[in-house]
Amino acid sequence: MENNFQLLDNIQVDTQNTSYDYDSVMHYERTAFSKNGSATIEALQANVKIGQRLYLSATDIQEVQRYYNCTASGTTLPSTTTTITPTT
Numbered sequence: 001m002e003n004n005f006q007l008l009d010n011i012q013v014d015t016q017n018t019s020y021d022y023d024s025v026m027h028y029e030r031t032a033f034s035k036n037g038s039a040t041i042e043a044l045q046a047n048v049k050i051g052q053r054l055y056l057s058a059t060d061i062q063e064v065q066r067y068y069n070c071t072a073s074g075t076t077l078p079s080t081t082t083t084i085t086p087t088t
Contacts, residue, residue: 001033005040016066021059022050 021027022043029051030039043050056064065071 004028004033014067016063018059018063018066021057021063022048023052023057024060025053025056026060027051 022045027050028041030041030043031037032040032051034040041050
């Protein structure tokens with residue numbers, strides 16, 4: 001796990017010419033891998049939330065589009081509700 005926290009320079013990372021994305025779905029949260037709840041990652045920018053697993057950030061989408069040379073746009077899928085009626 002320690003390898004996941006190595007600092008890499010710009011030559012080792014392909015950001016698809018985007019800025020650092022604290023909101024990326026791939027970013028660890030502030031206390032990732034902590035044994036006592038303490039922060040294991042600190043943002044260089046003050047007061048930013050880091051790490052979430054709910055959605056692709058705008059930059060995540062932009063990076064994927066650039067990587068795959070895709071210019072298509074899309075929408076998110078609407079949430080659905082399923083009701084199960086028991087049978088007797």
